[in-house]
Amino acid sequence: MESAAQAPDQQVQQEQTFDVIVIGGGAVGENAAGRAVQGGLSVVLVEAELVGGECSYWACMPSKALLRSTQALRAARSVDGAAQAVTGELDVAAVLARRDSFTSGWKDAGQARWLEDAGIALVRGHGRINGPKEVTVTAADGSTTTLTARHAVTIATGSAAAIPEVEGLHESHPWTSREGTSVQIVPRSLAIIGGGVVAAELATAYAAFGAEVTLLARSGLLGGMEPFAGELVAEALQAQGVSLRLNTSPQRVSRSAEGVRIETEEGDPLLVEEVLAATGRAPRTADLGLESIGLEPGTWIDTDDTLRVLGFDWLYAVGDVTHRALLTHQGKYQARAAGDVIAARAQGRRIDDSPWGAHVATADHAAVPQVTFTDPEVASVGLIASAAREAGHRIRVVDYALGDVAGSALHADGYTGQARMVVDEDRRVVLGMTFVGPDVAELLHAATIAVSAEVPLDRLWHAVPAYPTINEIWLRLLETYGRPGEQTLNGLS
Amino acid sequence: MESAAQAPDQQVQQEQTFDVIVIGGGAVGENAAGRAVQGGLSVVLVEAELVGGECSYWACMPSKALLRSTQALRAARSVDGAAQAVTGELDVAAVLARRDSFTSGWKDAGQARWLEDAGIALVRGHGRINGPKEVTVTAADGSTTTLTARHAVTIATGSAAAIPEVEGLHESHPWTSREGTSVQIVPRSLAIIGGGVVAAELATAYAAFGAEVTLLARSGLLGGMEPFAGELVAEALQAQGVSLRLNTSPQRVSRSAEGVRIETEEGDPLLVEEVLAATGRAPRTADLGLESIGLEPGTWIDTDDTLRVLGFDWLYAVGDVTHRALLTHQGKYQARAAGDVIAARAQGRRIDDSPWGAHVATADHAAVPQVTFTDPEVASVGLIASAAREAGHRIRVVDYALGDVAGSALHADGYTGQARMVVDEDRRVVLGMTFVGPDVAELLHAATIAVSAEVPLDRLWHAVPAYPTINEIWLRLLETYGRPGEQTLNGLS
Numbered sequence: 001m002e003s004a005a006q007a008p009d010q011q012v013q014q015e016q017t018f019d020v021i022v023i024g025g026g027a028v029g030e031n032a033a034g035r036a037v038q039g040g041l042s043v044v045l046v047e048a049e050l051v052g053g054e055c056s057y058w059a060c061m062p063s064k065a066l067l068r069s070t071q072a073l074r075a076a077r078s079v080d081g082a083a084q085a086v087t088g089e090l091d092v093a094a095v096l097a098r099r100d101s102f103t104s105g106w107k108d109a110g111q112a113r114w115l116e117d118a119g120i121a122l123v124r125g126h127g128r129i130n131g132p133k134e135v136t137v138t139a140a141d142g143s144t145t146t147l148t149a150r151h152a153v154t155i156a157t158g159s160a161a162a163i164p165e166v167e168g169l170h171e172s173h174p175w176t177s178r179e180g181t182s183v184q185i186v187p188r189s190l191a192i193i194g195g196g197v198v199a200a201e202l203a204t205a206y207a208a209f210g211a212e213v214t215l216l217a218r219s220g221l222l223g224g225m226e227p228f229a230g231e232l233v234a235e236a237l238q239a240q241g242v243s244l245r246l247n248t249s250p251q252r253v254s255r256s257a258e259g260v261r262i263e264t265e266e267g268d269p270l271l272v273e274e275v276l277a278a279t280g281r282a283p284r285t286a287d288l289g290l291e292s293i294g295l296e297p298g299t300w301i302d303t304d305d306t307l308r309v310l311g312f313d314w315l316y317a318v319g320d321v322t323h324r325a326l327l328t329h330q331g332k333y334q335a336r337a338a339g340d341v342i343a344a345r346a347q348g349r350r351i352d353d354s355p356w357g358a359h360v361a362t363a364d365h366a367a368v369p370q371v372t373f374t375d376p377e378v379a380s381v382g383l384i385a386s387a388a389r390e391a392g393h394r395i396r397v398v399d400y401a402l403g404d405v406a407g408s409a410l411h412a413d414g415y416t417g418q419a420r421m422v423v424d425e426d427r428r429v430v431l432g433m434t435f436v437g438p439d440v441a442e443l444l445h446a447a448t449i450a451v452s453a454e455v456p457l458d459r460l461w462h463a464v465p466a467y468p469t470i471n472e473i474w475l476r477l478l479e480t481y482g483r484p485g486e487q488t489l490n491g492l493s
Numbered sequence: 494m495e496s497a498a499q500a501p502d503q504q505v506q507q508e509q510t511f512d513v514i515v516i517g518g519g520a521v522g523e524n525a526a527g528r529a530v531q532g533g534l535s536v537v538l539v540e541a542e543l544v545g546g547e548c549s550y551w552a553c554m555p556s557k558a559l560l561r562s563t564q565a566l567r568a569a570r571s572v573d574g575a576a577q578a579v580t581g582e583l584d585v586a587a588v589l590a591r592r593d594s595f596t597s598g599w600k601d602a603g604q605a606r607w608l609e610d611a612g613i614a615l616v617r618g619h620g621r622i623n624g625p626k627e628v629t630v631t632a633a634d635g636s637t638t639t640l641t642a643r644h645a646v647t648i649a650t651g652s653a654a655a656i657p658e659v660e661g662l663h664e665s666h667p668w669t670s671r672e673g674t675s676v677q678i679v680p681r682s683l684a685i686i687g688g689g690v691v692a693a694e695l696a697t698a699y700a701a702f703g704a705e706v707t708l709l710a711r712s713g714l715l716g717g718m719e720p721f722a723g724e725l726v727a728e729a730l731q732a733q734g735v736s737l738r739l740n741t742s743p744q745r746v747s748r749s750a751e752g753v754r755i756e757t758e759e760g761d762p763l764l765v766e767e768v769l770a771a772t773g774r775a776p777r778t779a780d781l782g783l784e785s786i787g788l789e790p791g792t793w794i795d796t797d798d799t800l801r802v803l804g805f806d807w808l809y810a811v812g813d814v815t816h817r818a819l820l821t822h823q824g825k826y827q828a829r830a831a832g833d834v835i836a837a838r839a840q841g842r843r844i845d846d847s848p849w850g851a852h853v854a855t856a857d858h859a860a861v862p863q864v865t866f867t868d869p870e871v872a873s874v875g876l877i878a879s880a881a882r883e884a885g886h887r888i889r890v891v892d893y894a895l896g897d898v899a900g901s902a903l904h905a906d907g908y909t910g911q912a913r914m915v916v917d918e919d920r921r922v923v924l925g926m927t928f929v930g931p932d933v934a935e936l937l938h939a940a941t942i943a944v945s946a947e948v949p950l951d952r953l954w955h956a957v958p959a960y961p962t963i964n965e966i967w968l969r970l971l972e973t974y975g976r977p978g979e980q981t982l983n984g985l986s
Contacts, residue, residue, distance in 0.1 A: 064903045069574030076569035081562030081588035088578035095574035329960035369959040410557045445939040445964040449956040455946040463942040466862040467822035471938040
């Protein structure tokens, strides 16, 4: 077998045929490649920019690095006895330098070394599908390499910021999440267009850095999450000095020597140093050669639960391009299933594609976790109440104030937060959980296990939360729901 | 029914017969009483000291209050950008004042009000069993009240610090956890005898308060936990300035005007301002009248899994006195089962006493969670590797450095920690998990759910940890264990 494992650099030139071609070397592509190699296949990865992708350089990692120092400082300030020791201010230059270390200064040597160690060949350049199982890679110098796959081609090109159609916006060179996370000089003022996770996180970060931040959102914040999430984050952002303009849209944008001028439906025009568009994502599929195989360029790619593209037996897609769940960890999850199933199919092994099997991404439908690293944080998994009702579930919603748990009160003075459990009344399992409050990110995985494993409520009573931790919220939610034998006392709501 | 709900204060005198008598009004007794009342029974609670008990005034709550400010400050100091703002020192007086607020100044008016609201009668005084279903309470003024139970008496008197047999120790008036957690003036120097959770937590607290702390332990630290837990905590305590004398025992203790002198098996004698004994717990059963019903005073009380005392149909015990698991949350868990089963038996309802049923404390055997709030924290649930082997399980131990997870690196610069998953190879479920590292307390509940619900490993792959959180350790542990189809590549260890 012409394995790429021994000397990938040389073999890229010599050997154009691999078992698997993965287009896109972000975390998701790397995982798909890694699993396929672990399954015994030879794999080549095609990457046009930096190996490691969006998450490593312009999303998860730098954004969390920009937020963590502020979060730690807020935590210390919120506990009497510690607060007195925090007499200085956030060192913004140090935060940016720390962020630089997490992005390795936007160099991918470390990631490329990981590929080499993992036995994955790397071809740098822009990959385009020519036809079945064939990909042509155009390098920066214009030279091309044509790759052939014996078994599968996997698209993992991700997504890019979608710039909304607003007059003058494109010409005003707006920032996107890329500029927002890779900033070297914090602007004095920043307008953020959007109300989603990226908008809320970057508003939190830049407000802490001392920028005058205005957030313009078409509706409220964090749409798609439980309503109290956006409400609590909106309150907090305002307390952090962010000017919120909700339920409004920019009408006209122009850039001059003075800065960027933004006219909105209501209120005075804004004049800011920079404007950042965080209004969603578009699939990176416009220039992938999809037309050569009968797919429409620029659209999201539909797959089955084994991540195989509908209508193909050799084409797979994982991560953002599938529009299943635009989150790095969920893309990696898909990539593990895809890498494994590609290897299993190539080797004629048994395919485990029943729900929750090893070769399917079932959790994409039922148990997608997400943390928004605002202050308060929002951590959620599974269905929110309204979505569960729309899906036809007979549910009961259980709410509890997170600050009323002893562990929360110990954690921070005046701790404020909210937890919600959405219970499927027919199956008596948890369909969804949402936590909003300071430092709730690590609470989420318990909920993710409960939802994805469909643990019966009766069994969750035996999962005792350690006292006094914030996780005692689980006991409070179960008590609020009520236990068999005393349900008639509590009544159904 | 002569319910005590309407006016408990008056009825205590008028009505001496209740469905249930609970002796001991700590958190555990309160929960047993509360569940029985919710099940429709009348309940009287007997408390000799403060309603709320050890946990509220001299254990969990004050100890965590003493530790939290230091933890928050350490967290801020360990993140560049935030660290620069921490230019002052811990305000010890503020920490003590914060602790006072959590113990309500050692007043139980709030807890007594909770009882009243819950419809639970309260008799203050020392309760002694006279014979079947009869308890005599001796108040502080010497007056007595005799209570009769129609259905059950529940013992929830807890445990007290056991002072070890060391020459002169008792006469030297050593501190116990009570004095350690209720301190008003921090001693200049403190010797702690013991190597368990209380010793390690109080050493952490007092070192942060500026006391010169020496810890004397018969063996290592945190026996009964995975060995790396005690090792990492020992290293950290030394780095925090604690002088550790492990594998040694005090031989002679004496107190003089100069302070407390402690002679040990090895090394120079110690001279300290105070000595604290944290060498385990003794059951509070010595003066309970157990002899009147044929039980031996001063011993732990054996129960079945419905918390009924062996050999009795009317006597129950919950919490520390049972020696099932000396932890408040686990006692509360037992109390919920006991309160429910007492009500169910009284009313002739169906008893659900199969394993993991509503009326049994099955988790006591398999899924007891515990957090040690040292720095690093230790969070563990279920069986450690050695105990699993001793119990005859065919196991595989999966270790992963917690600091190698992206979420940990973001959380704190130089994050160091360790995670261990103990897998039952026959059933392919997790028997135990241990996390050691800064701020791991809230990671535990995910493991508690996985262990108590016996979630198959194959399903845990679908519980995707949100990126980048410390919980990604779950993915790393699963990857290290290996997945079906590539197990032969990883090999068994």
